[in-house]
Amino acid sequence: MINKLVNKIKKTEAPIVAGLDPTMKFVPEHIQKKAFAEYGETMKGAAEAIWQYNKAIIDNIYDLIPAVKPQIAMYEQFGVEGLIAFQKTVDYCRQKDLVVIGDVKRGDIGSTSEAYAVGHLGQVKVGNTMCRGFDEDFVTVNPYLGSDGVKPFIKVCQEEKKGIFVLVKTSNPSSGELQDRLVKGETADRPIYEIVGEQVAAWGAECMGDSYSYVGAVVGATYPEQGRVLRAIMPKAFILVPGYGAQGGKGADLVHFFNEDGLGAIVNSSRGIIAAYQQEQYAQYGPENFADASRAAVIAMKEDIAQALAGRA
Amino acid sequence: MINKLVNKIKKTEAPIVAGLDPTMKFVPEHIQKKAFAEYGETMKGAAEAIWQYNKAIIDNIYDLIPAVKPQIAMYEQFGVEGLIAFQKTVDYCRQKDLVVIGDVKRGDIGSTSEAYAVGHLGQVKVGNTMCRGFDEDFVTVNPYLGSDGVKPFIKVCQEEKKGIFVLVKTSNPSSGELQDRLVKGETADRPIYEIVGEQVAAWGAECMGDSYSYVGAVVGATYPEQGRVLRAIMPKAFILVPGYGAQGGKGADLVHFFNEDGLGAIVNSSRGIIAAYQQEQYAQYGPENFADASRAAVIAMKEDIAQALAGRA
Numbered sequence: 001m002i003n004k005l006v007n008k009i010k011k012t013e014a015p016i017v018a019g020l021d022p023t024m025k026f027v028p029e030h031i032q033k034k035a036f037a038e039y040g041e042t043m044k045g046a047a048e049a050i051w052q053y054n055k056a057i058i059d060n061i062y063d064l065i066p067a068v069k070p071q072i073a074m075y076e077q078f079g080v081e082g083l084i085a086f087q088k089t090v091d092y093c094r095q096k097d098l099v100v101i102g103d104v105k106r107g108d109i110g111s112t113s114e115a116y117a118v119g120h121l122g123q124v125k126v127g128n129t130m131c132r133g134f135d136e137d138f139v140t141v142n143p144y145l146g147s148d149g150v151k152p153f154i155k156v157c158q159e160e161k162k163g164i165f166v167l168v169k170t171s172n173p174s175s176g177e178l179q180d181r182l183v184k185g186e187t188a189d190r191p192i193y194e195i196v197g198e199q200v201a202a203w204g205a206e207c208m209g210d211s212y213s214y215v216g217a218v219v220g221a222t223y224p225e226q227g228r229v230l231r232a233i234m235p236k237a238f239i240l241v242p243g244y245g246a247q248g249g250k251g252a253d254l255v256h257f258f259n260e261d262g263l264g265a266i267v268n269s270s271r272g273i274i275a276a277y278q279q280e281q282y283a284q285y286g287p288e289n290f291a292d293a294s295r296a297a298v299i300a301m302k303e304d305i306a307q308a309l310a311g312r313a
Numbered sequence: 314m315i316n317k318l319v320n321k322i323k324k325t326e327a328p329i330v331a332g333l334d335p336t337m338k339f340v341p342e343h344i345q346k347k348a349f350a351e352y353g354e355t356m357k358g359a360a361e362a363i364w365q366y367n368k369a370i371i372d373n374i375y376d377l378i379p380a381v382k383p384q385i386a387m388y389e390q391f392g393v394e395g396l397i398a399f400q401k402t403v404d405y406c407r408q409k410d411l412v413v414i415g416d417v418k419r420g421d422i423g424s425t426s427e428a429y430a431v432g433h434l435g436q437v438k439v440g441n442t443m444c445r446g447f448d449e450d451f452v453t454v455n456p457y458l459g460s461d462g463v464k465p466f467i468k469v470c471q472e473e474k475k476g477i478f479v480l481v482k483t484s485n486p487s488s489g490e491l492q493d494r495l496v497k498g499e500t501a502d503r504p505i506y507e508i509v510g511e512q513v514a515a516w517g518a519e520c521m522g523d524s525y526s527y528v529g530a531v532v533g534a535t536y537p538e539q540g541r542v543l544r545a546i547m548p549k550a551f552i553l554v555p556g557y558g559a560q561g562g563k564g565a566d567l568v569h570f571f572n573e574d575g576l577g578a579i580v581n582s583s584r585g586i587i588a589a590y591q592q593e594q595y596a597q598y599g600p601e602n603f604a605d606a607s608r609a610a611v612i613a614m615k616e617d618i619a620q621a622l623a624g625r626a
Contacts, residue, residue: 023428024439032440041440073425077432078439079446080396087393105421107455109485109560112386115336119390125337126391127345127354133392142420144457144480146487167457172422174459178509183494184502192505195494247422 001137001162002209002216002238005099006263008066014302015263017101017240018061018294019270020089021071022050026275028287031056047081050074053290054089057274058096060291064298067099069240069268090136101240102136105167107149113141114152122156138163140218140240143196147203154203154215163207163214163238166200168230169193171220171243193219193226197233204237212238212264219257221249221267228256231264239265244301245272251304255312262309273297314450314475315522315529315551318412319576321379327615328576330414330553331374331607332583333402334384335363339588341600344369360394363387366603367402370587371409373604377611380412382553382581403449414553415449418480420462426454427465435469451476453531453553456509460516467516467528476520476527476551479513481543482506484533484556506532506539510546517550525551525577532570534562534580541569544577552578557614558585564617568625575622586610 009015024032027049035052039045058068070093075086093100106116118124119133141153141164153164169179179196182189197217204213213236219227221243231239239257243249244267257265276282276297277290285293322328337345337359345362352358371381383406388399406413419429431437432446454466454477466477482492492509495502510530517526526549532540534556544552552570556562557580570578589595589610590603598606 021425024437036440041442041444043439043444043446046437046439046444071421071425071428073419073421073428073432077428077437077446078444079432080393080400082432082446083393083396105455106386106418108384108386108418109483109555112334112384115384115386115390119386119392119395124359124390126356126359127349129354131354131356131359131391133356133390133395142418142455142457144455144491145483145485146490146492148485148487170422170458172458172461174461177459177512178457178505179459181496181505181508183496189497192491192494196491199490242422 001099002212002214005066005238005266006209006212008099009263009266012064012066013306014065015266015305016065016298016301017067017069017266017268018065018273018298019069019071019242019268020054020057020274021074021270022053022274023074024049026271026278027053028290030288043078043081046078047085051085051088055092056291057294058093060295061273061298062096062098064295064302065098067101067266068093069101069103071103071270087134090134094135099138100136101138101140101165102134104139105142106139107142107145109145110148110152113149117153117156121153121162122160138165140165140167142167143199147199150203154207157214158207163216165216165218165240166196168196168200168217169219169223169226171222171247171249175220194229194233197230200237201234204234208236212236216240218242221253222247224253224256231256231259235259240268241265242268245269251308254305255308258309267305269301272301314412315525315527318379318551318579319522319525321412322576322579325377325379326619327378328579328618329378329611329614330380330382330579330581331378331586331611332382332384332581333367333370333587334387334583335366335587336387337362339584339591340366341590341603343601356391356394359391360398364398364401368405369604370607371406373608374586374611375409375411377608377615378411380414380579381406382414382416384416384583400447403447407448412451413449414451414453414478415447417452418455419452420455420458422458423461423465426462430466430469434466434475435473451478453478453480455480456512460512463516467520470527471520476529478529478531478553479509481509481513481530482532482536482539484535484560484562488533507542507546510543513550514547517547521549525549529553531555534566535560537566537569544569544572548572553581554578555581558582564621567618568621571622580618582614585614
């Protein structure tokens with residue numbers, strides 16, 4: 001799947017992942033109205049609204065980008081009905097040949113991580129039948145529990161030819177509280193995120209695709225200097241870069257996350273793409289044409305990144 | 314809800330939480346057969362089997378214990394159908410007046426943690442209607458993203474009178490890879506878990522019930538020495554203690570997690586209770602009477618802990 005991701009990035013010339021993180025605030029009123037008319041102001045109504053919203057955006061941008069990243073929390077907030085919409089979204093994107101990165105940030109003790117890995121990437125045995133749950137192509141994984149919590153995901157990835165992105169340095173303002181703490185080393189003191197970055201590189205060395213590993217990392221666009229350091233520590237890891245756009249990351253900040261081959265990173269934008277019509281810049285589209293605004297935002301983001309990469313030494 | 318938990322522990326004299334972590338290996342054949350006859354060897358069949366299994370165990374132990382802890386991964390492995398069984402289990406336990414600790418280990422950037430908090434503990438706005446998702450009483454939270462990722466849960470807990478347990482020192486063998494790393498301090502170097510423990514104490518100080526805070530901590534029974542240190546760092550935090558039984562923690566290891574008042578900790582056992590009938594000690598019950606074996610295991614665990622607490626200086 002890492003090879004598919006790399007090939008699709010080359011083909012689309014867009015190292016971009018669209019974050020499908022719908023909240024009711026983003027969903028245009030005409031879609032909400034229609035869904036509520038059918039199912040009422042219920043979880044089912046909300047789930048129908050976000051599904052129709054997602055579908056229109058996917059239909060309008062799938063040819064431009066290699067991948068999508070639905071954030072499962074935005075579906076889980078609507079309970080079981082929301083998770084049905086999550087599943088529909090994953091399945092629909094895969095039908096459109098998009099690589100699906102489930103942003104689930106799971107991670108637990110070994111036997112429990114195994115259950116998550118099976119539920120999101122693999123197959124579970126029911127009687128004598130193998131069944132699939134959510135079936136994403138990649139998921140994000142939290143490393144706080146150590147290698148016990150990560151290796152069950154890697155095992156399933158090996159069997160299924162899928163992949164993971166391990167949280168290394170997250171994009172949020174308080175990520176440094178833990179991740180930047182300096183840890184005593186034999187020769188020098190180093191921040192936690194470097195330690196985790198080294199673990200990612202070590203896990204990934206056994207998990208190579210043609211040019212990149214299918215054990216990748218999450219490093220926020222909001223921390224470009226740390227991105228530069230981590231790029232060097234994990235040369236074969238693909239970096240999933242959240243925080244572009246709404247969270248403050250800019251095109252120029254992104255160059256450090258890429259290798260010399262122009263690959264090695266994929267940049268996420270969520271609100272910036274899916275709620276583009278709510279921004280002044282794309283206001284002319286109006287709520288009725290929200291999916292056209294999303295397409296324009298993808299094209300602008302593609303140019304922003306291409307310019308930044310072209311502009312580096 | 315922390316007051317309810319404390320009162321129920323006093324009333325039952327059992328600082329015990331039953332981990333409702335069903336896997337197909339634990340579910341007796343007669344229950345599997347019946348579920349598959351109705352729904353086939355499908356996710357729906359699996360979900361029906363684990364729900365019937367849970368229900369029989371809950372019916373047989375609910376009067377002995379204050380709380381249950383369903384591990385959501387064990388349901389998520391069966392996709393949407395599994396999550397419907399999770400919801401049924403949560404709702405049924407609440408009907409039985411059990412405190413429900415959703416072991417979800419969620420945690421993300423602020424806006425995303427808010428969605429998880431809303432989906433598991435709070436209410437989400439759909440049109441002009443407030444709706445509830447999974448509606449547990451407590452959830453477990455991963456601290457890797459820092460306070461941004463934790464505070465949205467605390468905010469919902471304040472509104473809803475619910476609570477969280479933050480992962481501090483987890484029970485698994487590799488937990489030390491990250492959590493035991495020594496961090497440079499002004500006066501001394503200290504492990505990460507102490508830093509997180511101090512954060513839990515600070516967050517919890519603003520969130521007091523009558524005698525304990527509703528911001529608690531997870532510390533594994535497998536690390537009794539760390540438990541002693543963390544007990545002192547977070548005197549007002551309730552400690553959720555996994556790792557008893559199948560993972561190797563013993564009654565004598567548990568005394569360090571409790572305060573002098575005999576409170577302050579609640580010990581989880583999953584396999585040890587729900588799959589008791591598969592252990593030699595309870596084999597006489599047989600698979601048909603698996604729920605009676607679970608009851609016997611709860612009573613034995615209660616005595617083990619009571620003896621350990623009575624035996625301390």
